[in-house]
Amino acid sequence: MLIVQLSDSHLSADPARRYRDVDADTRLASMLARVARYQPDLVVVSGDVSDDGSTASYQRAAASFEALGCPWVWMPGNHDHPATMTEVRALEPVIHSNGWQILLLNTWIEGEEGGRLGEAQLVRLEAQLAGDESPALIVLHHPPVSVDTAWMNEIGLEDRETFWKILGRYDHVQAVLCGHIHHEMTCLHQGVPVMSVPAIAAQFVPDRPDFAVDACAPGGFRLIRLSIDDTQRPRLSTRVEYVPV
Numbered sequence: 001m002l003i004v005q006l007s008d009s010h011l012s013a014d015p016a017r018r019y020r021d022v023d024a025d026t027r028l029a030s031m032l033a034r035v036a037r038y039q040p041d042l043v044v045v046s047g048d049v050s051d052d053g054s055t056a057s058y059q060r061a062a063a064s065f066e067a068l069g070c071p072w073v074w075m076p077g078n079h080d081h082p083a084t085m086t087e088v089r090a091l092e093p094v095i096h097s098n099g100w101q102i103l104l105l106n107t108w109i110e111g112e113e114g115g116r117l118g119e120a121q122l123v124r125l126e127a128q129l130a131g132d133e134s135p136a137l138i139v140l141h142h143p144p145v146s147v148d149t150a151w152m153n154e155i156g157l158e159d160r161e162t163f164w165k166i167l168g169r170y171d172h173v174q175a176v177l178c179g180h181i182h183h184e185m186t187c188l189h190q191g192v193p194v195m196s197v198p199a200i201a202a203q204f205v206p207d208r209p210d211f212a213v214d215a216c217a218p219g220g221f222r223l224i225r226l227s228i229d230d231t232q233r234p235r236l237s238t239r240v241e242y243v244p245v
């Protein structure tokens with residue numbers, strides 16, 4: 001099964017409005033043209049689909065994802081407006097495919113840039129992992145780890161300690177994918193790979209304490225191949241593909 005993870009398209013109601021000196025609609029179109037070559041089985045969009053939470057931005061994004069002709073799901077990021085988003089397309093909490101479970105979490109907090117899973121969702125996550133032992137891939141907008149960018153850590157995932165306590169009680173979570181930081185990152189936490197994806201729109205400069213944008217840096221998407229091998233072990237391979245601007 002081939003999944004493509006996309007993130008942070010930051011579209012606005014007015015397609016002419018630029019996001020951090022970048023034409024977000026053009027970036028999305030060129031990204032999806034490249035994604036289409038792979039004919040993925042599933043596209044997962046990990047938040048900040050919209051920059052202004054407008055219906056028009058969600059409708060344009062949804063039409064673009066739909067045109068790929070494959071199943072696709074999205075989840076909110078801090079810039080999104082979940083109620084408006086779900087009027088265009090519902091949020092799905094879990095997808096089962098090819099022996100895997102893909103868990104899609106919502107970290108949105110009204111009026112804040114940081115994220116939180118919240119008690120109810122953490123209870124559901126624990127129940128899901130306790131009740132289904134198939135290999136799991138978790139996707140959420142905010143990274144549940146510290147990153148090498150001080151300002152970004154201030155708007156990270158509030159309740160990540162509880163998240164990792166839950167994951168520590170199970171051994172079938174194979175990887176965690178996120179967006180939000182607008183650049184590629186990979187680390188291990190409690191033995192679980194945590195990976196971010198570049199933004200569709202403008203990239204943030206990693207590894208520096210203050211905020212900086214590189215409007216010329218290419219955006220990208222993550223390709224994730226999931227399977228179960230002949231000995232019934234889960235197999236995950238992944239790489240990021242960059243799309244020149």
Ligand SMILES: [Fe+2]
Pocket residue numbers: 008010048077079180182199
């Ligand atoms: Fe973003």
